[in-house]
Amino acid sequence: MKDSHTLKSLAVLLENNKISSKEVTSEYLKNIESGKELNCYNTISQEKALIDAEKSDERRKSQNLRSKYDGIPIGIKDLFCTKGVTTTASSRILSNFIPNYESTVTQKCGEAGLISLGKLNCDEFAMGSTNKTSFFGSVKNPWKSLNSDNELVPGGSSGGSAAAVSGDLCVASLGTDTGGSIRQPASFTGTVGLKPSYGRVSRWGIIAFASSLDQAGPITKTVEDAAILLDIISGHDEKDSTSSVNPKENYYENLNPDIKGMKIGIPKEFRSDKLPASTQKSWDECADLLKTNGAEILDISLPHTMSALPAYYIIAPAEASSNLARYDGVRYGLRVKGNDLIDMYEKTRSEGFGDEVKRRILIGTFVLSSGYYDAYYIKAQKIRSLIKSDYVEAFKKVDAILTPSTPSTAFEIANEPSDPVQNYLNDIFTVPVNLAGLPGISIPFANDENNLPIGLQLITNSFEEQKLLNVARNIEETINYSETPEKWWFK
Amino acid sequence: MIEGWNLVIGIEIHAQVNSKSKLFSSSPTDFGSKPNSQVSLIDAAMPGMLPVINKFCIEQAVKSGIGLNAKINKKSIFDRKNYFYQDLPQGYQISQYKDPIVGEGFVEIETENGQKKIGVERLHLEQDAGKSLHDQDPNFTFVDLNRSGIALMEIVSKPDMNSPEEAVEYVRKVRSILRYLGTCDGNMEQGSLRADVNVSVNKPGNELGTRCEIKNLNSFKFIHAAIVYEAKRQIKLIEQGESVNQETRLFNTQSGETRSMRSKEDAHDYRYFPDPDLLPLTLDDDWIKGLQDSIPELPDQIKERFINEYSLSSYDANIIVSDKATSEYFEDVVKNRNPKLVTTWVTGELFSILNKKNLIIEDSPITSKQLGELVDNIENGKISNRQAKEVLEEMCESGKGASEIIDEKGLSQISDENEIESLVDNVLNSNLENVKKYKNGKDKLFGFFVGEAMKLSKGKANPKIVNDLIKKKLSQ
Numbered sequence: 001m002k003d004s005h006t007l008k009s010l011a012v013l014l015e016n017n018k019i020s021s022k023e024v025t026s027e028y029l030k031n032i033e034s035g036k037e038l039n040c041y042n043t044i045s046q047e048k049a050l051i052d053a054e055k056s057d058e059r060r061k062s063q064n065l066r067s068k069y070d071g072i073p074i075g076i077k078d079l080f081c082t083k084g085v086t087t088t089a090s091s092r093i094l095s096n097f098i099p100n101y102e103s104t105v106t107q108k109c110g111e112a113g114l115i116s117l118g119k120l121n122c123d124e125f126a127m128g129s130t131n132k133t134s135f136f137g138s139v140k141n142p143w144k145s146l147n148s149d150n151e152l153v154p155g156g157s158s159g160g161s162a163a164a165v166s167g168d169l170c171v172a173s174l175g176t177d178t179g180g181s182i183r184q185p186a187s188f189t190g191t192v193g194l195k196p197s198y199g200r201v202s203r204w205g206i207i208a209f210a211s212s213l214d215q216a217g218p219i220t221k222t223v224e225d226a227a228i229l230l231d232i233i234s235g236h237d238e239k240d241s242t243s244s245v246n247p248k249e250n251y252y253e254n255l256n257p258d259i260k261g262m263k264i265g266i267p268k269e270f271r272s273d274k275l276p277a278s279t280q281k282s283w284d285e286c287a288d289l290l291k292t293n294g295a296e297i298l299d300i301s302l303p304h305t306m307s308a309l310p311a312y313y314i315i316a317p318a319e320a321s322s323n324l325a326r327y328d329g330v331r332y333g334l335r336v337k338g339n340d341l342i343d344m345y346e347k348t349r350s351e352g353f354g355d356e357v358k359r360r361i362l363i364g365t366f367v368l369s370s371g372y373y374d375a376y377y378i379k380a381q382k383i384r385s386l387i388k389s390d391y392v393e394a395f396k397k398v399d400a401i402l403t404p405s406t407p408s409t410a411f412e413i414a415n416e417p418s419d420p421v422q423n424y425l426n427d428i429f430t431v432p433v434n435l436a437g438l439p440g441i442s443i444p445f446a447n448d449e450n451n452l453p454i455g456l457q458l459i460t461n462s463f464e465e466q467k468l469l470n471v472a473r474n475i476e477e478t479i480n481y482s483e484t485p486e487k488w489w490f491k
Numbered sequence: 492m493i494e495g496w497n498l499v500i501g502i503e504i505h506a507q508v509n510s511k512s513k514l515f516s517s518s519p520t521d522f523g524s525k526p527n528s529q530v531s532l533i534d535a536a537m538p539g540m541l542p543v544i545n546k547f548c549i550e551q552a553v554k555s556g557i558g559l560n561a562k563i564n565k566k567s568i569f570d571r572k573n574y575f576y577q578d579l580p581q582g583y584q585i586s587q588y589k590d591p592i593v594g595e596g597f598v599e600i601e602t603e604n605g606q607k608k609i610g611v612e613r614l615h616l617e618q619d620a621g622k623s624l625h626d627q628d629p630n631f632t633f634v635d636l637n638r639s640g641i642a643l644m645e646i647v648s649k650p651d652m653n654s655p656e657e658a659v660e661y662v663r664k665v666r667s668i669l670r671y672l673g674t675c676d677g678n679m680e681q682g683s684l685r686a687d688v689n690v691s692v693n694k695p696g697n698e699l700g701t702r703c704e705i706k707n708l709n710s711f712k713f714i715h716a717a718i719v720y721e722a723k724r725q726i727k728l729i730e731q732g733e734s735v736n737q738e739t740r741l742f743n744t745q746s747g748e749t750r751s752m753r754s755k756e757d758a759h760d761y762r763y764f765p766d767p768d769l770l771p772l773t774l775d776d777d778w779i780k781g782l783q784d785s786i787p788e789l790p791d792q793i794k795e796r797f798i799n800e801y802s803l804s805s806y807d808a809n810i811i812v813s814d815k816a817t818s819e820y821f822e823d824v825v826k827n828r829n830p831k832l833v834t835t836w837v838t839g840e841l842f843s844i845l846n847k848k849n850l851i852i853e854d855s856p857i858t859s860k861q862l863g864e865l866v867d868n869i870e871n872g873k874i875s876n877r878q879a880k881e882v883l884e885e886m887c888e889s890g891k892g893a894s895e896i897i898d899e900k901g902l903s904q905i906s907d908e909n910e911i912e913s914l915v916d917n918v919l920n921s922n923l924e925n926v927k928k929y930k931n932g933k934d935k936l937f938g939f940f941v942g943e944a945m946k947l948s949k950g951k952a953n954p955k956i957v958n959d960l961i962k963k964k965l966s967q
Contacts, residue, residue: 081539094538101532103539205539212767240541241769319767322571325582326536330634341577341632368573368762377764 004484005171007225011068014060021060021071025053025115028073032117032169037489038140040164042078043086044118049073052115059113069228070113075170077161078119079126080106080216081205085116089207090134091124093327093334093352103205104240105174105216105233112232117170121160124354125324126176126209129184129426130416131159133356141189141410142167142485145450152410152452155185155426161219162189166485172220172229176206178213179312180406180430183442186219187405187455190444190483192472193219194226195430197462198437199244201230202237208323210316211242213434223443223472227252230465246463254466257474260294264471265398269305270429272407278448279404286402286445286456289478290471298398302390307383308432313424314367314380315435320357321364327352359420384435391436395461400471403429405442405455429457439465441472444481453483498722499691499699500658501650504665505643506675507619507683508551514618514642515542515585522681526624526635534640536580541768544569548642549772550782551674552592552616555644557786558668559611561596563779569616569769573762578621578634586645588763591615592772598668599791600660601809609661610649619643644675650689650699655718659711662686663813667790671815685709690721692729700725701735705742705749717742721749793818801830810838816852823859828866836866840883856887865893872906872953873897906953908960911944914952915960918943929965937961 005013005024013019032044056071081087081099088094106116123133130153131139139159141152143166154163158175162185165173175182177195186193194217201216208214218229230251237243266287275283287297329335329348336351338344353361367376394401407428417423433440439462442455456475460468513520516533533540556563568590571583593614599606621639623632646665652658666684669675677684686709691702705721708714720742725735739758740749765771788796790812797808797818811834812818825833841862845855857865865882868874874882874897885896897903905911918940919926929936944957 081537087538089538097538099537099539101537203539204541207538208768210767239543241543242541242767318764322573322583322762322764325573325575326538326580328575328582330577331535331580332537345575365762368764370760370762373762373764 004168004221006221007069007072007172007228008222010072010171014071015068021053021056021115022050024071025049025073025117028117028168028170031167034491035167035169035489038142038163038167038169039137040121040139040160040167040169041075041118042088042090042121042136042160045085045116048085049115049117056113056115066111066113067232069232071115072113072171073115073117074109075117075120075161075164075173076106076109077122077158077173077175079122079176079207080174081207082106082116082119085119087119087207088135089125090122090136091353091357092135093348094207095135095334097333099205101205104202104237105206107205108233108235109174114232120158120164120173123157123159123181124357125207125320126157126178126181126214127320127356127360128156129180129423130413131156131185132413132416133354135354138413139163140413142487142489143189143410143452144485144488145452147450148412150412150414153188153413153416155188155406155410157181157185158193158219159185162186162191162193165189165191165219165221167487167489172218172225174216174229174233175219176209176214176216177430177434178209178215178316179434180427182217182219183405183430183440183455183457184426186442187444187453187457188410190447190453190455190481190485191219191221192223192226192441192443193217194230194441194465194469195433195439196230196234196465197244197439198434199242199246200234200248200439200463200465202235202240202243204237204239210319211323212319213312213316215434223441223469223476224252224255226441226472227255227469230469244463249466251466251469255473256470257477258294259290259471259474262295262400262471263298263398264290264295265298265300265394265401267300267302267305267394267401267403269302270403274407275404276408276448278446279407279409279454282445282454282456283402283404286475289475290402293474293478300394300398300401302387302394302432304383304386304390305432308387308435309424309428311380311383311387312427312431312435313363314376315384317360317364318368318377319364321361321368324353324357324361356420387432388436391438391459391461399460399467401459403457403459405429405457409448409450409452409454433457433459438462439468441468443472443476444483445475445479446481447483451483493722493726495694496722496726497693497695498653498718499650499693499702500652500655500718501689501702502648502652502658502661503687503689504646504648504662505685505687506555506646506665506669506677508548508616508642508644509673509675510545510548510551510642512545512547513640514545514548514616516640517545518640520641524637526633526637529637530639534580534636536582542585542766544769544772545642548616549592549774551642552614552644553774553779553782554672554786555646555669555674556593556596556614557783558672558674558789559593559596559598559614559646559665561611561614562594563774564590564592564594565774565776565779566590567592567615567772569766569772570763571766572617574759576620577632578623578636578639580621580636580639584618584620585766585769586617587615590771598661598664600657600664601805602657602660607657609651609657612647612649614644614646617643617645655715655722658688658718659715662714663711664790667813667815671787671789679709682709686714688714688718690718690725691735692722692725700729701737703735703737703749704739706739706752708742713742713744716747717749720747724749790818801825801834803830803834807834807838814852820852820855820859824863824866828863829870832866832870836862840880844883844887856890857883861886861892868893868897872904874902874904875954878902878904878950901951903951904953905948905951906956908956911948911952911956912960914944914947915940915957915964918947919961919964926965937965940965
């Protein structure tokens with residue numbers, strides 16, 4: 001592998017005919033082949049990618065380009081339905097499912113000329129924060145701790161998407177984020193992960209986990225690339241009733257790292273003794289840096305932060321229990337024969353779903369049951385409203401909020417806590433953002449004492465993606481984070 | 492209905508919204524299409540598919556609400572009703588639970604004790620499920636998803652009905668209103684309108700009894716029969732000292748009996764919650780106002796107008812306006828004609844022909860124009876009522892016009908006084924003996940003279956003129 005590419009740098013190389021789409025696509029396909037051990041891809045679209053790359057080169061020759069980024073290969077989380085390409089949600093129950101339709105987001109990528117290298121591994125139905133719940137096995141984090149050869153989790157659920165970008169198995173990738181599934185793995189892999197405002201990106205054709213929280217977004221090497229990819233995938237879609245008619249901006253073109261006079265809030269509720277010293281240090285340093293660059297730093301309060309995780313683990317499973325009811329063996333996907341309809345349902349779903357998915361279906365079914373609905377679901381919705389108003393109040397005072405992305409850096413696959421609640425704490429800093437429907441971004445800031453990336457999270461008000469990207473770009477420009485994992489999988 | 496017992500009835504009507512496409516997808520809704528030929532990715536609940544509200548269905552529901560004199564809710568919410576079944580692809584039905592699109596209203600029905608108001612609790616929108624076919628294969632059930640996702644309006648009444656007749660009248664009335672509005676075709680045989688009927692019995696003065704719900708009744712006859720059977724069953728149980736179980740029952744159309752389908756204990760926990768794929772539905776005042784202004788004249792208003800404009804009796808007006816096509820037909824015929832005569836011919840002879848041939852008025856072999864022509868011939872004395880019946884029958888058979896048949900058959904009535912006078916003279920002169928007897932007090936012979944005169948005219952003479960002339964001559 002030569003230089004590590006970005007969307008921006010490749011666009012220039014392609015434009016100047018320094019490289020063809022076929023060459024760059026082949027290069028990445030080779031990387032994927034040698035990076036098989038990372039287990040990033042569920043499906044590799046070798047042939048189709050090369051054909052599409054050739055077509056892109058022809059368009060370039062005939063000056064008929066679809067966009068500046070025509071011919072650049074990306075990876076797609078295996079949660080986006082892709083026409084003619086197996087789409088599994090990393091679940092056994094959909095392991096044989098080939099859609100005959102294309103999600104709005106991947107359709108838009110195709111219309112911009114981007115080339116899909118294949119489908120990226122993730123937690124089953126996007127439920128997890130370690131990528132260990134995938135039916136196709138764990139993804140391995142390209143990063144390793146200084147003093148250990150043990151494999152680390154890439155985070156989740158978009159673990160394949162983050163690891164593939166970090167390990168150069170694609171230029172950029174698409175993920176989805178329900179409670180932190182883009183930002184947390186981005187933080188664990190030293191990449192940039194952007195979750196847009198709820199409604200900014202169409203959910204049509206994306207396998208649903210929790211409809212009121214799910215949002216697709218980019219995982220990239222740089223903030224600039226995040227802006228470029230958001231430009232491509234965002235916008236109103238009449239096929240998604242929850243998609244916003246709010247006009248989108250030209251995020252990349254309008255990227256402006258000037259933050260003079262901006263107010264940045266530091267929420268006291270995110271502070272914790274349990275936060276690793278290196279993470280706390282990065283957080284402080286970043287605040288100082290923003291101050292130096294002309295912003296004002298303010299202490300703020302988001303009083304209901306600690307209730308976010310319990311509320312999330314009621315609302316998300318409730319919606320999931322209903323969203324996943326369609327996987328019943330009747331029309332598509334896995335069907336395990338039974339003596340009658342009920343028996344077929346039970347066998348299909350018992351064998352088709354993994355433990356974490358079953359756990360959440362059970363929780364969701366329970367909290368929606370009559371007699372429990374008011375105590376759990378309604379109460380959780382009330383908490384959600386309170387969290388939203390926390391942020392409404394905060395954004396009256398500040399332009400953006402700065403927090404750590406995760407309470408720790410990447411941990412060993414073998415050391416995953418056996419207590420699911422312990423695992424759910426991975427999302428403690430990211431979940432409130434989904435509940436409030438806000439945009440959030442995780443950017444790599446520094447590496448810790450074990451040489452593992454530390455991510456910081458920025459949050460802005462709804463549909464203020466431009467401001468979010470501007471602040472992130474300011475930090476990126478200042479620190480110029482350029483750490484890359486050692487490519488140990490290259491033998 | 493049964494001496495010493497009160498009957499309390501509430502009804503849920505499921506009315507298919509008259510719409511070319513489904514509630515949340517653009518699939519067509521044509522009845523009787525090839526199985527699974529009207530199914531979109533959304534209707535089949537493919538992964539990642541999202542519902543989008545069909546605005547036309549919303550419009551139809553609001554119109555129906557206005558027709559039911561009901562409150563239109565400016566904010567309503569679509570909920571998911573969760574249960575597993577092979578013909579329910581999503582694993583949930585999108586329906587409205589706590590916040591329906593239409594709130595309280597009422598309809599008025601005619602009962603033997605006069606007008607009665609029946610309260611409407613609510614009207615909400617929901618998706619229909621697919622259809623399971625159990626008779627295609629010995630080992631498998633087949634599923635047809637053509638109906639999956641079609642928009643239904645569920646109209647819930649208050650328990651305001653107290654007899655099977657009132658229940659039938661209520662359903663008839665709601666159906667009629669929906670048909671006038673064009674929001675449901677009301678075709679019960681095709682299942683476009685079906686009713687779930689809740690029945691309970693109690694002794695006057697006692698508190699309400701335990702109710703049973705009888706599902707899926709798709710004709711007026713069955714609604715009536717099911718209520719009668721169910722009420723008797725419940726009364727018998729109570730009289731035997733047993734109690735009625737709250738349960739859902741099915742009506743067997745062959746035996747006329749109801750049987751238990753599931754008891755309250757087996758009832759599903761549907762785990763309703765707001766569908767996160769759909770934002771709350773909000774309607775603005777101007778839009779509702781626009782719909783209100785577009786509502787056509789409804790049966791109650793037309794009835795009143797018919798009574799005032801054409802002096803119809805309440806009974807006749809009720810019969811005529813109960814069906815939109817009938818009232819239009821009537822109004823076509825009655826224009827510039829004698830309303831009483833037209834009413835008689837529409838509700839009498841025309842209805843009996845339609846009944847005999849088992850036709851609806853839309854398919855009547857006699858058009859309103861043709862019936863008008865016939866009535867004209869009666870009104871101007873060309874033919875008698877008796878002759879007109881013959882002509883009408885001939886019209887049905889041949890499709891020819893009334894005047895044409897009258898000419899062909901030479902049926903034209905003789906109304907020329909001179910002509911009739913010579914007939915009468917002829918009869919009286921050939922029966923001088925009887926004339927004498929009549930004048931001596933044998934009054935009964937009057938009918939004999941009339942009969943003879945009519946016979947002589949081959950039935951064509953205008954009987955009124957014949958009568959008048961004979962009376963005049965005999966009194967001379």
